[in-house]
Amino acid sequence: MAENSPLARKLRAFVALSAEDLLMLDAIHKRRRNFDPGTQLVHQGQTDQPVYILAMGWVCSFKLLSNGSRQIIDFRLPGDFLGLRSVLFRASDHNIEAITKIEASEVLQSDLLTAFTQQSRLATAILWAASRDEAMVVEHLVGLGRRTALQRAAHYFLEFGARLNLVGLGSKTGFDCPLSQYMIADALGLSSIHVNRVLRELRDLGLMTFQKRRVTFDDFSGLVALADFDWSYLDHDGPPPV
């Protein structure tokens, strides 16, 4: 069963998983749980948080500021870990919330530790996933610092496309996207009103369309050019041998 999970698809793109690894993945996927939109999976300040692997749906992690604004750190897609670094390393300082209905498997800390002490390929893959997450955050940082709103949006949607493609949920044509313009605004560091204008401009330029919860890439290569998009940070050669 685990063979076809989004996580397995993702990991298999970079490492050949052994039968044992698949067995361990299967064990993990036993504790499936469902959550409704808006559920807080982790909240700021919480200690001893759970880790999940997202199987279906969209999730976002964000920080709240005292002035009431929020900054979305990233959106988590099927196959991604939720709260991985927080549990491996430290208490959470950000929130994790379900956007859509989601299905996620709880990972026991003991299972994680087992994977690590056994030096399995799975452990390597997990570290790889964590590193990839970090690369995405860095790229996001670059976007906020040095890209215009238009480029930033284009880049962000292209990244979604690439990530979803990896787990079989999107293509160069486009993908389904349950985000509101408000959420995109909080992710891109813009006002929702400006997001609206940027989306219209991307549409007017014939590059991409975001309407009715669906993103359509109208001119993929044009979009890549505008955004200065380089996906080497997403689909590199996989983890080095540890």
Added chain:
Amino acid sequence: MAENSPLARKLRAFVALSAEDLLMLDAIHKRRRNFDPGTQLVHQGQTDQPVYILAMGWVCSFKLLSNGSRQIIDFRLPGDFLGLRSVLFRASDHNIEAITKIEASEVLQSDLLTAFTQQSRLATAILWAASRDEAMVVEHLVGLGRRTALQRAAHYFLEFGARLNLVGLGSKTGFDCPLSQYMIADALGLSSIHVNRVLRELRDLGLMTFQKRRVTFDDFSGLVALADFDWSYLDHDGPPPV
């Protein structure tokens, strides 16, 4: 010797290091090297990069965009690792460059791996350091997305203060800072001209002064209030028991 290195100071703030750990730190610090300002320690696309522990001086890591602008990811201070994640996890996609004259110890990958396979407290501490780096990047992201230029600058300098304080190079009074306004601009995602104005405003408000390569906190609590600065992401309880 290693007992007094910046790294040991930093780590000791969070874990009690055993005699063995100190021995291992000592071993690491054997391979000291010096570099001049402007030296590229790691450049984009390079594989098989070295890891260093910075003992003295300032370093920055950044990404270049095709339009020529650059975004500084972070500045590395004494006691910090250079290129840690890149080597643990994947090939580097960013540059690392010395700002001042620096002194750094090269860490052999084999030493790192030894630390990990032995499940030593040192390994935990290294993961903790990596996690702290990530928390700083996230905080930086929040700053770029949802803080004004003034708050962003204030927050950034406060973070420097806290980090330097930890390794004995700064205090609530201030610290020496070799950065040009250009570099600060690339870090904060602003133009250097605007950085100049922001710095003047912080001075006029009586909050802090940055002149002659020295940052002085004129009104520490006022600055904290302006920046909405919460250092829990820097000096939390340390790594959980692994």
Added chain:
DNA sequence: CGTCGGGTTGATAACTTTCAAATTTCGTGG
């Protein structure tokens, strides 16, 4: 002395936000 890399200042242009309001979409109950 003259150059060069910062730093500083002013004026203008560009981008983005904010406020206010109209329009559309969507879920739900009738």
Added chain:
DNA sequence: CCACGAAATTTGAAAGTTATCAACCCGACG
């Protein structure tokens, strides 16, 4: 199936923030 209200999207106009361009100043240094 339709009507209704809430939420999301869209548009306009004005205000605010930041970038860009063009000078000028200054200390370090050959």
